[in-house]
Amino acid sequence: MxxxxxxxxxxxxxxxxxxxxxxxxxxxxxxxxxxxxxxxxxxxxxxxxxxxxxxxxxxxxxxxxxxxKSFDFDFDDARFRQLDPERFDDMRQQLDQMGPTRxxxxxxxxxxxxxxxxxxxVPAFFQEERYYAPSNQPVSPESQSIDQQVVGTLDYVDNEGNEFSVPVSGTIQLSPEEGEFGREMEGTFKGSGEDGEIQVQLRGNVRLDPPIGANRYRNLRVNAITLGEEELIDGVLTAQISRSFLNWFxxxxxxxxxxxxxxxxxxxxxxxxxxxxxxxxxxxxxxxxxxxxxxxxxxxxxxxxxxxxxxxxxxxxxxxxxxxxxxxx
Amino acid sequence: MNAWSLLAQSENILWYILPLAVGISLVYSASRYEETDSVLRRAMRLFFQITIFMFVVFSVLWVLSYRL
Incomplete structure (x- = not known):
């Protein structure tokens, strides 16, 4: 041509x-x-x-x-601990419950x-609005119940001082109750551990990430009181709850x-x-x-x-x- | 360090230039012409131009930073 x-x-x-x-x-x-x-x-x-x-x-x-950056944790942790050691734990707990509405x-x-x-x-624009919405808060004793399938780890010390870290998977159920020191979360974990079926009594402070976040999993941390009939020392259940695609993408x-x-x-x-x-x-x-x-x-x-x-x-x-x-x- | 051994490291992020240059060349050339053959020929030329230019820049920087 x-x-x-x-x-x-x-x-x-x-x-x-x-x-x-x-x-x-x-x-x-x-x-x-x-x-x-x-x-x-x-x-x-x-x-x-x-x-x-x-x-x-x-x-x-x-x-x-x-x-x-919401708070200078490292600097303020040290300062608060020195100034007011008794209030430090309360303060830290409140900060942990802060959501992304910063x-x-x-x-x-x-x-x-x-x-x-x-x-x-473009959906990132709308996801940002959902993320910063006042309702997107970490789960606390003042908020809703939890009933979820989880995979995680149970860490505890037995009566003889032996430390254990057991991988577990199953269902966790927690609801707000009136406890000795005010409202707290209480419930159970039922599922399987290393040696078969287990049931764990849970109570106390709970930290569960907000429903909407950038990671595919919400991190959960709760105190474990008993494993079956056995009382646990320093028992902690840490687990991950998967987010739906719309809640992380x-x-x-x-x-x-x-x-x-x-x-x-x-x-x-x-x-x-x-x-x-x-x-x-x-x-x-x-x-x-x-x-x-x-x-x-x-x-x-x-x-x-x-x-x-x-x-x-x-x-x-x-x-x-x-x-x-x-x-x- | 020898320039060749620097480039030969598989972890060197400079290697990411190559697929990036392929993509840029193809898309840019496709936005210039309609005919497939023209797009491919121009994309190939542009790819080599980008690669040679980057290699020259790399060489200059390597010479300037020699024994630093």
Whole structure:
């Protein structure tokens, strides 16, 4: 085909619809337009780059606001312990019961580079609202009962001073009761341990992470009083309760979680973010292509196909000499 | 450290440049042209341009940091 012959036009169908589809799922707009090869290129390249980055970052890289540090635990722990040792435990317990309704941090500008990946990033905005909602609190004696399947560990010391750490799985049932020192949680754990079926009496302070959080599991910690008939010394049941997909996917991480991620991943944390940023920015090109067609034309012209007039024009390169006949609509 | 042994470390995050460059080249070229052959040819050219440029930058930085 020579440079003077008409270039085939790209049928963009409804370009606005194609752009919206391309925003929601990279490449979807091109599939709608019947541009299968480009749809595959965009879909595979952008989504795999995005998924790779997310996987490297433990799926916790999408957040619009940096989680704020709520309290300087290390510094204040030491100070409080010195100033008022009796109130220290109460204070610490209250802090443990604090939910994610804390001061929100600075804007995370990288989020806006990730947004063009559409369906895989926009829900983060709504998940953030759910996460910071006043109802998303850790379970405490003042709140609801717990009846859950759990997998965890029972740590205790027996009467002879031997320490045990037993992996357990089963059902935990806890409800608020009026105890000797005010309201506390009381209940049982029934399930299987190393030596068969076990039943554990539970009572006292309970710490269970809020229902909505960035991790797939909620951590639970409760005092264990008896194992069968045997009284336990320093008995503690720690367990994990799985969150539903909607309650962890694209939920912003808390400050401590993000610091741990930084420590675990090192340089790869930033690298993972860069992958998701680039994926988002590349999808802007794909969206524009779905809306307006290819930027330079249908195909790349060889040097022979470039006309002598264009060759003489110093501002014209072989690329700019190609047809740009695609029009939206 | 020798530049080659630095690059040869499998943990070196510089290797992530390669798949990243492949993705960027393909998507950028696909947004420029429609024809499959043109997209692939241009993507290949762009990939080599990016890779060579990064290698030159790496070499310059390595020379500047020699014996530091």
């Amino acid at each position: 020579s440079a003077s012959s008409p270039e085939p036009k790209v049928d963009l169908k409804n370009p606005i619809l194609a752009a919206v589809l391309g925003f929601l799922i990279p490449g979807a707009g091109h599939f709608y337009q019947g541009r299968t090869f480009k749809g595959i290129v965009y879909c595979v390249c952008i989504l795999s780059m995005f998924a790779w980055g997310m996987q490297m970052g433990s799926w916790q890289l999408i957040y619009r606001l940096e989680p704020a 001061a929100r941090g600075k804007t995370e500008w990288g989020y806006y580079a990730q947004v063009p990946v559409g369906l895989f990033t 694209l939920v912003p991480p808390d400050h401590e979680g993000l610091e741990k991620l930084h420590a675990d991943l090192g340089k790869k944390f930033t690298l993972a973010k860069v992958f998701t940023w680039i994926a988002g920015l590349l999808n802007i090109l794909a969206i524009w292509d779905a809306f307006a067609g290819p930027a330079y034309g249908f195909r790349m012209l060889t040097r022979k196909e470039v006309s002598p007039e264009q060759k003489q024009d110093p501002e014209s390169s072989p690329e700019t000499a190609t047809t740009t006949s695609q029009n939206p609509g």
